[in-house]
Amino acid sequence: MRNRIFRSALLLVLSVSLALGCLSSPALALxxxxxxxxxxxxxxxxxxxxxxxxxxxxxxxxxxxLQQPINNREQAYAAIQKMLMSLDDPFTRLLKxxxxxxxxxxxxxxxxGVGLQITQDNPNTxxxxxxxxxxxxxxxxxxxxxxxxxxxxxxxxxxxxLDEAAERMRGPSxxxxxxxIAPETDADKAQDILLVRDRISLNPVYADxxxxxxxxxxxxxxxxxxxxxxxxxxxxxxxxxxxxxADAYVLDLRSNPGGLLQSGIEIARLWLAEGTVVxxxxxxxxxxxxxxxGQSLTTDPxxxxxxxxxxxxxxxxxxxxxxxxxxxxxxxRTFGKGLIQSLFNLxxxxxxxxxxxxxxTPNHHDINRQGIVPDVIVPLEVITRDEIATVADRQYQAAVxxxxxxxxxxxxx
Numbered sequence: 001m002r003n004r005i006f007r008s009a010l011l012l013v014l015s016v017s018l019a020l021g022c023l024s025s026p027a028l029a030l031x032x033x034x035x036x037x038x039x040x041x042x043x044x045x046x047x048x049x050x051x052x053x054x055x056x057x058x059x060x061x062x063x064x065x066l067q068q069p070i071n072n073r074e075q076a077y078a079a080i081q082k083m084l085m086s087l088d089d090p091f092t093r094l095l096k097x098x099x100x101x102x103x104x105x106x107x108x109x110x111x112x113g114v115g116l117q118i119t120q121d122n123p124n125t126x127x128x129x130x131x132x133x134x135x136x137x138x139x140x141x142x143x144x145x146x147x148x149x150x151x152x153x154x155x156x157x158x159x160x161x162l163d164e165a166a167e168r169m170r171g172p173s174x175x176x177x178x179x180x181i182a183p184e185t186d187a188d189k190a191q192d193i194l195l196v197r198d199r200i201s202l203n204p205v206y207a208d209x210x211x212x213x214x215x216x217x218x219x220x221x222x223x224x225x226x227x228x229x230x231x232x233x234x235x236x237x238x239x240x241x242x243x244x245x246a247d248a249y250v251l252d253l254r255s256n257p258g259g260l261l262q263s264g265i266e267i268a269r270l271w272l273a274e275g276t277v278v279x280x281x282x283x284x285x286x287x288x289x290x291x292x293x294g295q296s297l298t299t300d301p302x303x304x305x306x307x308x309x310x311x312x313x314x315x316x317x318x319x320x321x322x323x324x325x326x327x328x329x330x331x332x333r334t335f336g337k338g339l340i341q342s343l344f345n346l347x348x349x350x351x352x353x354x355x356x357x358x359x360x361t362p363n364h365h366d367i368n369r370q371g372i373v374p375d376v377i378v379p380l381e382v383i384t385r386d387e388i389a390t391v392a393d394r395q396y397q398a399a400v401x402x403x404x405x406x407x408x409x410x411x412x413x
């Protein structure tokens with residue numbers, strides 16, 4: 001009897017081994033397009049933040065994807081996109097070669113289009129506005145953070161990925177696109193907005209010195225995006241305002257949708273002499289941290305302005321300054337994007353964005369979908385672009401009030 005059981009077990013092992021051999025052997029004969037799909041699968045397998053892969057067997061997902069007809073590059077892209085959609089993560093996505101080039105251009109400092117930063121809560125859902133870029137056609141048309149984009153030129157946005165939607169909104173300067181926009185809480189108020197695309201300057205920093213009634217000099221710095229130029233521009237602005245005798249600062253991060261993680265960390269270090277800037281938590285729960293270990297450019301009192309369009313790298317910066325006691329935050333609860341993506345080059349010139357980690361503030365606050373609550377909550381009434389940081393701007397006036405009454409802690413010496 002025992003021998004019979006042993007022989008049965010041996011046959012079972014052999015049959016499983018043969019079956020595994022059958023599964024693995026076709027990999028030797030994969031086509032170029034199938035190899036591209038496998039390349040994407042391997043990157044996600046190694047790097048994705050969720051090691052359950054949305055509670056599914058990631059190996060079987062690959063096997064099912066390879067069973068589809070993949071006879072050309074477009075079929076490969078379609079199979080890859082379907083495979084990634086199973087993760088239920090709109091930020092982990094394939095970027096076709098033209099989309100990848102556009103994204104690289106965006107973070108380097110220039111683009112042409114309507115000037116909207118967008119997000120998607122889940123695949124196959126409507127788009128939401130993170131923030132319009134300052135001075136863009138979208139901002140001039142009155143599009144606001146958290147507005148919903150229902151259609152692009154009449155095409156429903158739930159049928160589009162983030163990058164497909166962005167591609168439809170981009171175009172040559174002077175061309176037109178119609179967006180169907182609704183407020184976040186009222187789809188019945190949807191309206192069509194005709195926008196004329198334009199070249200959008202991404203110079204991320206505006207700065208000047210204001211002298212208040214009590215003769216206190218306040219350096220005002222507005223940061224609109226964390227692109228490759230942002231850290232150097234903010235550094236230059238602080239040094240110039242210091243040379244002009246600034247006594248205190250207002251850093252305006254309102255409607256700043258984020259950008260490059262490293263840029264946010266570098267700018268935090270301009271204000272912090274020491275302390276943790278941000279923690280990152282990967283799929284194994286291992287925390288990495290970025291710290292300030294040098295000399296800050298100023299220890300003058302600081303207030304940071306935030307609103308519902310303050311997102312991602314902006315929240316890293318705001319959270320670092322708040323948790324380290326370097327600044328008070330004034331305004332509204334921030335957007336709540338606490339996931340970190342990394343870009344990977346693929347062999348055919350396309351790219352892959354993968355969510356590799358989440359971040360936490362120095363006090364271990366996970367802001368994803370929650371945002372950061374300001375120290376002083378001041379709702380912002382509708383104002384024009386020209387009224388930003390003027391007497392008509394309630395949030396800015398609240399910051400000035402705090403600074404002129406010296407109710408904010410200066411940076412550590």
